[in-house]
Amino acid sequence: MTGGTSRRPATGSRGASAASRRAALGRRTPGPARERGIGLVEVLVAITVLALAITISLALYDGARRSFQVGTNLAEQQQVVRIAFDKLSRDLALAGLNSNPDGTQNRPDEALEAAFDTAIVIRADFDAGDPARSVDPELLLAGQFHAVSTGNDEIVGYVLSRPGRSSETLSFEADVVGVPRDGVVETVTVPDISLLQDDPPYTLYRITVDDDQDTSRMVPLIDNVRSLRFVYYDRAGNVLPAPGGADDAASRRARASIQRIGVRIEGLTSDADLRWEDPTDSDSETREYRKFALVADVTPTNLGLFGLKDLDASLAPPSEPPPPTLHPGHCRALWVDWAPNPPQDEVARYEVRYGQNPADLDGPDYAAAPGFYLDGLEDGKKYYVTIEAVDDSGNVSPPSAPASAYAANLNTPERPQNLSATTALAMRVELSWEPVVDNVVPSAPGADPLQPRLRDFAAYHVHRASMPGYSPDASNRIAETTLPQHADTAVVHCKPYHYKVVAIDDCAKPGAEAGPIEGRAYTTVEPEKPINVQAFPVPGGIRVIWDSVTLDVAGSPIHIEDYTVLRASVVGGIPPPDSAYAPIEFVSGATEYVDPTAYDPLAPVSYKLQARDLCPNESELSDAAEPVCQFVGDVVIVQPQPGDVSVGNPVQVVLQNGSGSYQLTLDYIETDGDLTLYTEPLGSGTTWATAWPTQAGAPGSYRMQATAQQADGCVQQRSVSVSVGYDGADSAD
Secondary structure, eight states: OOTTOOOOOOTTOHHHHHHHHHHHHHSOOSOSOOOOOOOHHHHHHHHHHHHHHHHHHHHHHHHHHHHHHHHHHHHHHHHHHHHHHHHHHHHHHTTTTTSSTTOOTTOOOOSEEEEOSSOEEEEOOTTTTOTTTTTTTHHHHOTTSSOOOOOGGGEEEEEEEOTTTOOEEEEEEEOOSTTTTOSOOEEEEEEEEBSSOOSOOEEEEEEEEOSSSSOEEEEEEEEEEEEEEEEEEOTTOOEEOOOBSOOSHHHHHHHHTOOEEEEEEEEEOSSOOTTOOOTTOOOTTTTTSOEEEEEEEEOOTTTTOOOOOOTTOOOSOOOOOOOOEEEOBSTTEEEEEOOOOOGGGOEEEEEEEEEEETTEEEEEEEESSSOEEEESOOTTOEEEEEEEEEETTOOBOOOOOOEEEEOOBOOEEOOOOSOEEOSSBSSOEEEEOOOOOBEEOOSSSSOOTTTTBOOOEEEEEEEEESSSOOOOOGGGEEEEESSSEEEEOSOOTTOOEEEEEEEEETTOOBOOOEEEEEEOBOOOOOBOOOOOOEEEEETTEEEEEOOOOOBBTTSOBOOOOEEEEEEEEOBTTBOOOGGGOEEEEEEESOSEEEEOSOOOTTSOEEEEEEEEOSSOOBOOOOOOBOOOOOOOSEEEEOOOOTTOBSTTOEEEEEEETOOSOEEEEEEEEETTTTEEEEEEEEEEESEEEEEOOGGGOSSEEEEEEEEEEOTTSOEEEEEEEEEEOTTSOBOBO
8 A cells, every 4th residue: 555554563463562662672772861869878878977077076176175175274283383382492491591690599489380291380581681571570579589580470381271171270389479579489370271181172371470479370372282291301311200390399309400391282173174083093072183293302501500699798697687576376386477687688598596495595497588387395385586597608697685485275276167978979978178277266365477377287087976966076086187088988888977077286176076967878789698607505595606798799898787687497407498587686786696595406596697788788698507516524314223213212413524514404204105294403513413203203114314504505415214113123224
């Protein structure tokens, strides 16, 4: 066909055409490039890579930030520690500068006023280069000394404190009170510091003493200090023990031997490093803080150096002191007072001479300044006293005119105040009270000018009783102590005790009593059981003894007064159980008891003990103790012999090889019914004789039983069987 006709495929070729089309679709035909989007997998991979990159960047940044912060904290703390360390080192280097400019021998000033392991106090002329401050107030302080170059504000110390938590006290002795200076040391105390340094962080303080008082001013230097340490060396480089701040001769010599001082300050960063811990620090409060320590040795060039006395000083002795004034009032003592010599005399010390004969005075005793407590006298005796002044060259003045007075104990110690006693401690009652430092002001004139100061204190007497209304005396005194405290350990737990305390002077004169105040100990631990319990027959009963219980079951010492005695019957020789024991007596204050029950070997008994306090805590029962005795001798019934038994015939009993005197009882027992017909007490002795009693009856079979008892209650029995007829001619066994 032509034109509009079309050719159709032959029938049966449809399947082949479909296959051809599929084959054609599988072939890529040339044409424009295909466009395609990002799949889900690609998106997730990209996000993961981006997150990882950001995390690494943040970690690197945080590490850099933390490293910078740690470095900043360390740098900041190092800087402030260095500043404080330099200040401390500069002050130490000046220690002793002009502390004794004229070489006065009796001057109490020291280059090192106090030297502790964790604190130091020095004296130096810090303002020597200031024309105004170097003489104010030094010129006013000169007093008995030719020159004074250091004011009280030039007594400088370094200590650590944690405000609100430090509770220790720094104490040292120095001449700080009085204008002008009097050469007498006073005790300076700096409260609320830390010497132990076990609770950091601390603040480092620089302390100075006020110009005319014994108090101190504290100026903070740096915070966040972990510790402050000092080490002291002598000239040979040997380490010296820290001599402290006392003014006795040994402590002064120890401080004078110091030639070099080691200093160590350890600081903490202001902020904690929360991702770091110091493996060497066991303190949870500071373990996460970085530390920085500075260590150095300082050698003060002025230690041991003194000024020279004027070589042109006069060789003339000091002028005669005025007559002293004597003040009786203290036990076997006089208070001696006098006006000082003029400053130009340059008095180094005063000599006090005394005695009962003005022409032959004892002594001398020495005083650095006017005022002397002269003790060791006899009350009621008249004493004469003169004063001599001595300068540094040893020149001695003429003696003053003598003064006289009678020694008399006019004072009475004050009552101890604020007496307290504990009520909940184990094994003890702790008492405390305020120290007695004063006397009751006497009404008599002429007392010590420092009245009411107690100069003749001897001790405190501690008294105890079970009831409050008692008078203190030697019978109830439990302790004598010089300290304002006492621990009473001889106490029964939960028992109330009533305490009184009295201050006593050297003449045993008591003051008013403090108290009574109740105290008691407490525990929940029971006592150990009594041991060594023993029982013995004695006249009048059975004596039970035991050892005092001195420990509780935890092994701690205790005091026990009260015991319970328990008794049980022994049946068939079998030890009775604890439940069979019944209390028979309560014993207090003793370790023995006599049971009035007569000893009967035929009815044995057993005893146990129990200790107890008043809480009440009771011990276990002790081991059992049965009465034990040993009969000395042998009981023999001599009569009747066979054929001699009849009513009225004699019966004789002899105790052979006995010791002492015995009590004998004869029992006449009917053999058939084992019935005691008659009991005859024969009294004491070793040989007994009695007629056959008509009460025994006849004829019949009988058993005579002799019972002998020695002094300790131990008994022995012997018996003999007899047959009694009307004619009295039957047998005896």
